[in-house]
Amino acid sequence: MSTLTALARAQALAAGVAQPIATVRHLHLTERPLVLVPLTMAGEANAPLAMLVGTEPDRPRLVIVPQPRDRDQRLNFVTTLGTVLLPYLGAHRGVSESVPIDRGRDVRYRYAEAPQVLVPNSAGITFLRLLGRNNRFRRTDGDYPVDASVPLVGCWLTWFAERAEHPGSALLVAMTDALGLHWATGQSGVEDLNLAALLGWIDPPAGTTGAVAAEEAEDPSKWPPAGPTTDPEFDNEVLTPAIAAYQAAVAAGDEPARRRAYATMSTALRGQLEPTWRLMWRGLSLLRRLPPGARVVGRWEADRDAFTDYATYRDEGGQPQPRRDGAVAAAQRLHRLERALSAYAVQRAYDDPLVMADHRLTGEAFVGEVTLADPARVDDSGKRPVLRPRIMLVTTDPVLFQPGTSLSSPTRPSQKARVVFVTPTGDGSKTEVVLELSGGMGRGLTAPPGTVPEVGERLCYTTLTDGYVPPGAFPTREETPWTHGGPPPEV
Structure with a gap:
């Protein structure tokens, strides 16, 4: 937890309402996301019990498993989920757009839109990941064939879960x-995992406080758990008798009794899921009120690229994801995630002054006002003269940079600034920083208007950079070193 987030939590507790820790929205929201609210059966490893799913707040579809221990019923659950998920994915594959590559000498194509799946909490992501793992290797032939949609749903759920690990993916x-x-509450991070309590702090009912709303959210009779685990009291008093009644009716071959038991279970499970369903759309509405950050579009384009690539891979007969990655593949994946995490942190800071404020506290950035500017300065000490304007900023932030440090500004990310002098003022309340600029001003010896900061302009400079970082070099699978198990057996 950063210093400013800790302060925001303290302020939220004092004010009785969550405090914003972002001025913009840092994730993309589609016009038609697919909302999933799952429930699992207690005591069974990822056994699906029920799910509300849909793209419209007033038209959720309920899917239940009357006997979660029954393999066939679990597979029917996945098949039914496929009737919703697969058409939803297909609806985003109708329109493609061309993307210039190789400096405009060639083009590639990607889908103009991509699907977006929303679940209540991180445990919901884990549920989908395990559901995908359990079904992506199912066979559609042989002794125990399954519907053709089952392994396909498993592969897509696995892909979604893997993509969720990618920082900045939406x-x-x-x-x-x-x-x-985007908000800091007056409760702990563990308590924030309760969606009803979290929204109680962010958007408390009129006339009450976040603490009171969060306390009310702990009552499972009013706000059942957001899943995928169920409330133990509900399990003992409602669910267990309902499952027993359904089993008894099936065993006796009593179809009317089976239908009544099924209807009873459906009503009970819908009652557990609908409060969370409403909370999901309420949270979505709150997020939509925030304007998107400038770099959110770029991350969503990367998501659309990933969706296009995997959809094409499946169309070409691609195999399910392996049970575990090999040494080289695992190292490459970890490297990609680390690069993405670093880039995501920089992009959030560039987009949001509140996020950048954390870096100002740690000395990684400062904000100051330009008091002097020499836009026509030329450095002729080398083989040929080059344009090197200088500016001086005055700041009240602590400046820990040494002369020679390279900085960037979110307002001019393609321009580099080298620290020349750092001079505290006489009373020590302010610091004067002289910077030498390079890049982003064309190739001539005269800077185009607007490329050099003007006197009076307030700017932020930081060591954080949003520039391209080349990927690392890794051996091929055939060259896996012996320290990592050597080449795979099939090589």
Whole structure:
């Protein structure tokens, strides 16, 4: 937890309402996301019990498993989920757009839109990941064939879950994570995992406080758990008798009794899911009120690229994801995630002054006002003269940079600034920083208007850079070193 987030939590506790820790929205929201609210059966490893799913707040579809221990019923659950998920994915593959590559000498194509799945919390993402793992290797032939949609749904759920690990991705989003990225509450991070309590702090009912609303959210009779685990009292008093009644009716071959038991279970499970369903759309509405950050579009384009690539891979007969990555593939994946995490942190700071404020506190950035500017300065000490304007900023932030440090500004990310002098003022309350600029001003010896900061302009400079970082070099699978198990057996 950063210093400013800790301060915001203290302020939220004092004010009785969550405090914003972002001025813009740091994730993309589609016009038609697919909302999933799952429930699992207690005591069974990822056994699906029920799910509300849909793209419209007033038209959720309920899918239940009357006997979660029954393999056939679990597979029917996945098949039914496929009738919703697969058409939803297909609806985003109708329109493609061309993307210039190789400096405009060639083009590639990607889908103009991509699907977005929203779940209540990170446990919901884990549920989908395990559901995908359990079904992506199912066979459609042999002794125990399954519907052709079952392994396909498993592969797509696995892909969504893997993409959710990618920092900044908005393809599979946990609502508690999305809200916690933008607001700080007066409760602990563990308590923020309760979606009802979290929204109680962010948007408390009129005439009450976040603490009171969060306390009311702890009552499972009013706000059942957001899943995928169920409330133990509900399990003992409602669910267990309902499952027993359904089993007894099936065993006796009593179809009317089976239908009544099924209807009873459906009503009970819908009652557990609908409060969370409403909370999901309420949270989505709150997030939509925030304007998107400038670099959100770029991250969504990367998501659309990933969706296009995987959809094409499946169309070409691609195999399910392996049970575990090999040494080289695992190292490459970790490297990609680390690069994405670093880039995501920089992009959030560039987009949001509140996020950048954390870096100002740690000495990684400062904000100051330009008091002097020499836009026509030319450095002729080398083989040929080059344009090197200088500016001086005055700041009240602590400046820990040494002369020679390279800085960037979010307002001019393509321009570099080298620290020349750092001079505290006489009373020590301010610091004068002289910077030498390079790049982003054309190739001539005269800077175009607007490329050099003007006197009176207030700017932020930081060591954080949003520039391209080349990927690392890794051996091929055939060259896996012996320290990592050597080449795979099939090589």
